[in-house]
Amino acid sequence: xxxxxxxxxxxxxxxxxxxxxxxxxxxxxxxxxxxxxxxxxxxxxxxxxxxxxxxxxxxxxxxxxxxxxxxxxxxxxxxxxxxxxxxxxxxxxxxxxxxxxxxxxxxxxxxxxxxxxxxxxxxxxxxxxxxxxxxxxxxxxxxxxxxxxxxxxxxxxxxxxxxxxxxxxxxxxxxxxxxxxxxxxxxxxxxxxxxxxxxxxxxxxxxxxxxxxxxxxxxxxxxxxxxxxxxxxxxxxxxxxxxxxxxxxxxxxxxxxxxxxxxxxxxxxxxxxxxxxxxxxxxxxxxxxxxxxxxxxxxxxxxxxxxxxxxxxxxxxxxxxxxxxxxxxxxxxxxxxxxxxxxxxxxxxxxxxxxxxxxxxxxxxxxxxxxxxxxxxxxxxxxxxxxxxxxxxxxxxxxxxxxxxxxxxxxxxxxxxxxxxxxxxxxxxxxxxxxxxxxxxxxxxxxxxxxxxxxxxxxxxxxxxxxxxxxxxxxxxxxxxxxxxxxxxxxxxxxxxxxxxxxx
Numbered sequence: 348x349x350x351x352x353x354x355x356x357x358x359x360x361x362x363x364x365x366x367x368x369x370x371x372x373x374x375x376x377x378x379x380x381x382x383x384x385x386x387x388x389x390x391x392x393x394x395x396x397x398x399x400x401x402x403x404x405x406x407x408x409x410x411x412x413x414x415x416x417x418x419x420x421x422x423x424x425x426x427x428x429x430x431x432x433x434x435x436x437x438x439x440x441x442x443x444x445x446x447x448x449x450x451x452x453x454x455x456x457x458x459x460x461x462x463x464x465x466x467x468x469x470x471x472x473x474x475x476x477x478x479x480x481x482x483x484x485x486x487x488x489x490x491x492x493x494x495x496x497x498x499x500x501x502x503x504x505x506x507x508x509x510x511x512x513x514x515x516x517x518x519x520x521x522x523x524x525x526x527x528x529x530x531x532x533x534x535x536x537x538x539x540x541x542x543x544x545x546x547x548x549x550x551x552x553x554x555x556x557x558x559x560x561x562x563x564x565x566x567x568x569x570x571x572x573x574x575x576x577x578x579x580x581x582x583x584x585x586x587x588x589x590x591x592x593x594x595x596x597x598x599x600x601x602x603x604x605x606x607x608x609x610x611x612x613x614x615x616x617x618x619x620x621x622x623x624x625x626x627x628x629x630x631x632x633x634x635x636x637x638x639x640x641x642x643x644x645x646x647x648x649x650x651x652x653x654x655x656x657x658x659x660x661x662x663x664x665x666x667x668x669x670x671x672x673x674x675x676x677x678x679x680x681x682x683x684x685x686x687x688x689x690x691x692x693x694x695x696x697x698x699x700x701x702x703x704x705x706x707x708x709x710x711x712x713x714x715x716x717x718x719x720x721x722x723x724x725x726x727x728x729x730x731x732x733x734x735x736x737x738x739x740x741x742x743x744x745x746x747x748x749x750x751x752x753x754x755x756x757x758x759x760x761x762x763x764x765x766x767x768x769x770x771x772x773x774x775x776x777x778x779x780x781x782x783x784x785x786x787x788x789x790x791x792x793x794x795x796x797x798x799x800x801x802x803x804x805x806x807x808x809x810x811x812x813x814x815x816x817x818x819x820x821x822x823x824x825x826x827x828x829x830x831x832x833x834x835x836x837x838x839x840x841x842x843x844x845x846x847x848x849x850x851x
Contacts, residue, residue: 377546384538388531395527399520406516410495411476417447418497418509430505434460446512448481448494454504463508465491471506474498478513493517552581556588568596620647675824678708678753681718682746689725693742696729698759703745708753709824712802720798723791724757724817732759732814752804753821760814772808795819 425433437449441462450461452471465482475498480491496510555573562570571592572585627640686702693700710717721744728742743758764772773796795817799806804821 375549377542380538380542380545384535384542387538388534391534392527392531395523395530399523399527402519402523403516406513406519407495410511410513410516413447413511414495414497414509418499421507421509425501430501430503433501433507437461446514448483448496448508448510448512450506450508451501452506452508454506456506459505461508463510466508470496471498471508474500479510481510549581556581556585563592568592568599616647616650620644620651623647673711673713676710676712676714676717678710678717678746678755678821679704679706681714682708682721682744682755685718685721685725686744689722689729692726693729696733696740698729698732698740698742700725700729701741701743703743703747705747708746708748710753710802710821711824712821713798716798716801720795720819721755721757723795724819727791728757728759728761728815728817732761734760734813748823751823753823755819755821756816758811758814758816760811763810763813763815764808766810773806792817 421433421436424436428435434451437451437460440447441449441460448461448463450463450466451459453459456471462483463481467479467481470477470479476495477498478493478495481494481496482491492512492514494510494512496508499507499509501507552573552575559570559572571589574582574585574589576582623640623643627637631637631640682704683702686700686704690700725742725744732740732742734740740760744756745758746753746755748754773792796806799819799821802821804819806817806819809816809818
C-alpha cells in the first residue's frame with residue numbers, strides 16, 4: 348500500500364525539473380555557451396564553404412587543363428590528316444568509356460561524329476568555353492548531364508566541341524555539403540549538451556550560494572559560501588564574500604561589545620549625575636549649594652560629551668569619511684608643538700618629557716587627527732609612566748625617517764602592558780584592571796589606532812623594558828631634503844587649541 352507521503356512527494360521532482368529548465372536557459376553560462384556555439388557554427392560553415400569552393404575551383408582547373416590537352420591533340424591530328432582523320436579519331440575516342448565529350452558537326456549543325464546527342468540551342472554558335480547541360484548518345488535525352496565544353500570553328504565552317512563531364516565535381520560537392528550538414532548538426536547537439544552541462548554545474552553552485560545567503564539573511568551570520576577548490580571565478584567570489592562576511596561578523600561582534608561596554612561604563616557617570624541632581628534637590632538649602640551641584644553635573648555632562656565625541660570620531664575614522672581633508676603636513680612641527688604643549692602637565696606629574704625629532708618630516712594627512720592621536724599617546728604615557736619602583740620617570744617622544752617611512756614613538760618607563768593584552772587594549776572601552784583607578788574610559792588607544800589606519804600606517808605596542816613603547820609608522824610624502832639625525836627641536840604650539848584629552 349502506498350504511503351501518503353510518497354504520493355505527495357511524487358510530483359515534486361517533475362515540478363523541480365520544470366523550474367530548473369527555465370533557470371538553465373536564463374543563466375549567463377548557458378547564454379555564453381549558446382553564443383559561442385553560434386559563432387563556432389558560423390565559422391565552421393564558412394570554413395567548409397571555403398573548402399568546397401576551393402575544391403570546385405581546383406576540379407574546374409583540372410577539367411580545363413584536360414580539355415586544353417585534348418584540343419591540342421585533335422588540332423595536331425587535323426593538321427596531319429585533315430577532317431577525315433580528325434573524324435576517325437573522334438569516333439574512336441567517343442566509343443571509349445570516360446567523362447570526355449566530343450562532337451563534330453557540319454556548318455548547318457548536322458552531327459558528323461561524337462558522343463553527344465543533345466545540346467542547348469545556340470551552344471555551337473558560341474565559340475569558346477561554357478558550362479552546359481547535355482545528353483550522351485547512349486542515354487535518354489530527358490536525362491541531361493552537366494559539362495564544361497569548348498567550341499571551335501574548323502576550316503570549312505565545321506564545328507568541333509570538346510568537353511568534360513562534371514559529375515565527379517558535383518558528387519564531391521554533395522559529399523562536402525552532406526559532411527557540413529552532419530558536422531553542424533553534431534556541433535549543435537554537442538553544443539546544446541555542453542551548454543546544459545556547464546549551465547547546470549554553474550547553476551548548482553549559484554543555487555548553493557543563494558541558499559547560503561538566504562540563511563545568512565535569516566540571521567545565521569555563521570554561514571559561509573562553499574569553496575569548490577577549483578580556483579575559478581566563483582571560488583574567488585566565494586572567498587571574497589566569505590571574507591566580507593567575516594568582516595561583517597567582526598563588526599557586529601565589535602558593535603555588540605561596544606554596546607555592552609557603553610551600557611556598563613556610562614552607567615556610572617549617568618548614575619552619578621542623577622544622584623548629584625537628586626541630592627541637590629533634597630538637601631540644598633542655599634544658592635551656593637545649588638550652584639556647586641550644578642557645577643558637578645556640568646562636569647559629568649562634559650565627560651559624557653567627550654566620550655560621545657570620541658566615539659563619533661572613531662566611527663568617522665573607520666568609515667574613512669575624513670580622507671578628503673588630507674594635506675601635506677610637517678610632522679616634525681606637529682610633534683614638537685605637541686610635546687611643548689604637554690611639558691607643563693609632565694612637570695605636574697613629576698615626569699620629564701624628552702623629545703628627539705628629526706627636522707623636515709612630511710606626511711600626507713589630517714593635521715587635527717594626527718595631533719589628536721599623538722595627544723592621546725602622550726597623555727596615556729603621562730598617566731601611566733610613573734616607575735613601579737619609584738624614582739624619576741621619563742616620557743620620550745621621538746620621530747625619525749627610516750626606509751621611506753616615518754617612525755613616531757612615545758615611550759615611558761611605567762609598569763607597561765602585558766604582551767597578551769597589547770592587542771586587546773586597542774579595542775574601544777577596554778581598560779585593564781591596573782588602570783581602573785585612573786580617569787578615563789578606554790578610548791584613547793582605539794582612536795589613535797583608527798587615525799593610523801586611516802593614514803595607511805601601522806601602530807604596534809612594544810616592551811620598553813621597563814614600560815611601554817607605542818610605535819607608529821606612516822608613509823612619508825617625500826624624501827627629506829637633509830639626512831640629519833635626531834635633534835631636540837624648539838617646540839611650537841601649532842594646533843591652536845588643546846586636543847581632546849586621552850582620558851577618554
